[in-house]
Amino acid sequence: MNGAERISVACLDLAGTTVADGDxxxxxxxxxxxxxxxxxxxxxxxxxxxxxxxxxxxxxxxxxxxxxxxxxxxxxxxxxxxxxxxxxxxxxGLAPVSGAEKALDRLTGAGVRVCLLTGFSRRTLGRIVDALGWWDSVDMALCPEDGGRGRPWPDLILSAALRLGIDDVRHIAVCGDTENDILSGRRAGASIVAGVLTGAHDADRLRRAGATHVLPSVAEFADLVVLSPPPLHHDDAMTADHR
Structure with a gap:
């Protein structure tokens, strides 16, 4: 498997994950x-x-x-x-989570396309991305109005996959701070579904929801995605099983 078959899309939540939420x-x-x-x-x-x-x-x-x-x-x-x-x-005002902008640069610099996901309305989503000046830093930003059901359903992530032409959901990585973010990523079939501790839910809750990784923040997520090995495909698994 070549490098092009590694993670190619990262779906990141907004409030509490990439945007400092506070209360x-x-x-x-x-x-x-x-x-x-x-x-x-x-x-x-x-x-x-x-x-x-x-x-x-x-x-x-x-x-x-x-x-x-x-x-x-x-x-x-x-x-x-x-x-x-x-x-x-x-x-x-609005501020990014510490390290979030460097994480976006790290992902896009490695050729990973970035989609922001949120439970806000389209109007509020637009206001947040405008305020942060992130339109040129991401490939797409989706809200529930764009993808059928919102989280915890997988619809937004699968909408991103369709719009970005991804042919295998295992090439997707998801990052969020809530149980519902994690459930959405798991239901979409993403290879990496990382929870971060900068938002609403704690590590135990993120793990119970099925997080593949629990990270201090989105800053560590970029390295996880860029440095991760290629996702194991069915043929690879069959070969490994018969060694």
Whole structure:
């Protein structure tokens, strides 16, 4: 197997993986939920925020649908979420996770195509990538509106594979900070599904979801991808089994 058959596409999550999140996403959720009458200091609020934390990585609108069970209320809460997130970004600004930009350069410099994935809407995705000036650093950026079902389903990763002309999902590497990111990568058949510890979920949770690697941050992910051996194909496995 030659070098061209190594990992050729890297799918990286945004908030908590390549973009420093802090508490911005959960703060925006809390403010959105409050506009629907679920206010801080109540048991209902605590339960809702626990559900939000568990659901990190999923499409934001899907999370709100699961909380409210009513499309009109979910849509209204989603509008509030996006307004709140915009205000947080305006106040605090956006910054990459330490080492993220070097990781993107390392991947693209090695000929690996990079796709950013997110559970944000297309509008918020565009705002984040614009603010960071990353359009020239990546090949593609996809949100749930682009790929059918969002995470934990594999649709976004498989959409990236189709759009980038990948003929074998084993040539894909995935990186994310949540259980849902990991589940999505495993269901897509990616060879590398790495969890990072800069975001929402801890190492144990990432491992239970099926992470092939747990890394301190995306900075280590680039070396893992670039230096990884080629994925084992069926014919290779058959040969190895009969040695």
């Amino acid at each position: 911005a996403v959960e703060t925006a959720f809390a403010e959105a939920i409050a506009t629907m009458g679920v206010v801080a200091g109540t048991g209902a609020h605590d339960r809702a925020m626990a559900a939000v934390h568990d659901a990190r990585g999923r499409p934001k609108l899907d999370v709100l649908r699961s909380l409210f069970g009513d499309e009109a209320r979910a849509q209204a809460a989603h509008l509030s979420f996006e307004r709140s997130y915009d205000l947080i970004v305006d106040r605090r």
